[in-house]
Amino acid sequence: MSTPFDYADGELGVDGVSLADVASEFGTPLYVYHRPTIGARLATVREAFGGYPTRVCYSVKANSNLRLLKWLDSLEVGFDVVSGGELERAVIAGVAAERVVFAGVGKTNAELERAVASELWMITLESVEEAEAVTRLANALGRSAVPVALRINPDVDALTHPHITTGRGMDKFGLIPSEFADALDRVVNRPEVELVGLHMHLGSQITDMRPYELGLEEVVRCAEQAREMGAPLKWINAGGGFGISYDGEPVPAAADFAAAIAPTIRATGVELVLELGRFLVGPAGCLLTKVLYNKSRPDRRLAIVDGGMTTLLRPALYGAEHRVWPVKEHGGAREPTDVGGPICESTDYLARSRPLPPLGSGALLAVLDAGAYGMSMASHYNSHPCPAEVWITEDGEVELIRRRETIEDLLAIEMEAL
Ligand SMILES: Cc1ncc(COP(=O)(O)O)c(C=O)c1O
Known part of the structure; x- marks a missing residue:
């Protein structure tokens, strides 16, 4: 399963919904999620691990939108949080405490106190x-018998990008x-x-099975x-990390991960927990951004966009x-094009040297596979308000799930001190 977004009559869309129409109604930059894709990806994981008692959790950090959390809660997933803020999001979305696991390398005393008092599934x-x-x-x-897990750093290289590798001995986790x-x-x-549990999380965007083994x-x-000492272990949490395809080339399926993970856990007789983020929501989202200006550079075109x-x-x-x-297909010759953002940093590019057709001012671009670690990592640098988020439901409805921030939202907490 790759991206759900596809061209019909020269226009990019999904389930008969035109992304150009969505952009004209809600503006840009805009995150657009296709909810049925998230449901389908969750179903493939459940099916792949169906032969073994497994609880699938959603890793809130990947995309922490409240409506998304509430909807996932209705699908009876567990939730993996890594801060008091994420715990608060889960609580506000209606998630029951006994479905929340709370990891995180630097929990404060206040966060731990809240976790202990909340009677979570495990800390x-x-x-x-x-x-x-x-x-x-x-x-x-x-309190007594507060359920806890220990996170093991097994000193294994996840063979992914060094910045998202978390289980080597030198890593802080x-x-x-x-x-x-x-x-x-x-x-x-x-x-x-x-x-009650042992946990590992080796990193993110993992496409090799050996690190899991x-x-x-x-x-x-x-x-x-732990058992020899008398620990009543019930769970082994194998973390998240299942990789997705960012270039459209095939990557391992949920069944491949199940084949690498489940047999080892089966031998222990305890239940398996997974906490997946990117795999569930990444391919379901795209970022729509609009071309503001076109420029030329010695060996390429340059499009400056609003995201x-x-x-x-x-x-x-x-x-x-x-x-x-491009949201509208264009027959013009494709040439290497940089897609630069509006921020005053020379690293502010969404893409470099991509074969794109000529893009007029106002042309829309879709940045694919942006459903995970997109909006949840958005910031206010250069005093840019965060974008809006919409999703497309199973009925083809387009719903706003977070309104666009305004500059007033951004300034409000500073105005108090003015
Ligand atoms: C402890 C923990 N669990 C789960 C995840 C989710 O990872 P992924 O989105 O790659 O599935 C992360 C993300 O880094 C994490 O830190």
């Missing part, structure tokens, strides 16, 4: 000191082997907490050690390459 602890802090808080709040025994001492056979071997070793690194950070942050398609 994933990433350091020995965090384990101590939770025990202290449980005592202070008069989780517990390395020399810390694990110490962490176990803090959470096993203690009245305040109960070690290697990482889980280490997690299973840790599970044996840039503040709208979609991934190209500037990681050199990520998203497909960029």
Whole structure:
């Protein structure tokens, strides 16, 4: 399954909805999500892991829109949050506490206190000191048997972009082997907490199965050690990370990930948890942006558009390459074209040197596969308000799920101090 967006009669759209019409109604830059694609991708994961007791969680950081969370909650997924803010989003969206797992390498005392008081499914602890802090808080709040998991850093290279690799020994996440025994001492056979899970998350945009196999071997070793000490383990959380295709070329399917992950977990007899972000929502979204100006550069054309690194950070942050398609097909000769944003930074490009037809001023471009880590990474640099978000439902309705920010929204909290 690649992008749901396709051309019909020379115009890009989906399910009979024209993206040009959507842009003219809601303006640009604009995130557009195709909800049936998210549902279909969730179904493929559930089917692929169907032979094994598995709870699929949605990783809120990928796209934290409240309407999206509320809708996913109706599909009975769990939720993976990594901050008090994400926890608040889940709560406001109506998610029950017992469906939330809370990871994150730097939770503050206030965030941990909220997590302990909320009686979440489990709190994933990433350091020995965090384990101590939770025990202290449980005592202070008069709680017992607070369900926790330990995040293992298995020292495995996820073979993805270095900026989204999280399970090598040198990375800041989780517990390395020399810390694990110490962490176990803090959470096993203690009245305040109960070690119910082990967790790993190797990174994002992973397309090679070997890292999962290697990482889980280490997690299973840790599970044996924890059980020998008496931990009542119920869950192994294999994290997220399933990769998607940004260039339209085939990538592993959910079934490939299931074949790499499920057999190892089966041998332990505990249930599997997954926390997927990009795989579920990435291909379902595109960013619509409008050409403001056309310029020429020695060996290429240059289109300046109204969405840039503040709208979609991934190209500037990681050199990520998203497909960029004109919303209206154009027969003119394709030439290498840079797509630059309006921000005063020389890294502010959505794409470099892409074969695009001539783009008149006002032409619309769709940046594909922008449903994950797009809007959730948007910022206000250069005092740009964040874009709006719409989704297209199963009935082909186009609904606004976040209005466009105004400059007044942006300035309001500073005005208080003026
Ligand atoms: C702990 C944790 N779980 C899950 C995810 C989701 O990753 P992905 O969007 O690649 O599935 C992330 C993202 O980096 C994460 O940090």
